[in-house]
Amino acid sequence: xxxxxxxxxxxxxxxxxxxxxxxxxxxxxxxxxxxxxxxxxxxxxxxxxxxxxxxxxxxx
Numbered sequence: 001x002x003x004x005x006x007x008x009x010x011x012x013x014x015x016x017x018x019x020x021x022x023x024x025x026x027x028x029x030x031x032x033x034x035x036x037x038x039x040x041x042x043x044x045x046x047x048x049x050x051x052x053x054x055x056x057x058x059x060x
Contacts, residue, residue, distance in 0.1 A: 009050030016042040 016039060024036030
């Protein structure tokens with residue numbers, strides 16, 4: 001059902017989401033809401049990039 005690459009991409013997106021939440025709530029010092037939003041934008045980018053490579057590999 002899921003390949004190893006799927007787990008790696010989902011894991012990277014999950015780590016990015018958790019890191020953005022930690023930045024937003026100031027776990028690493030004072031609240032860094034702008035940095036939290038920036039890192040939170042990585043999640044759809046990681047998922048889209050993973051989907052692109054998965055579709056490209058399926059076409060070849």
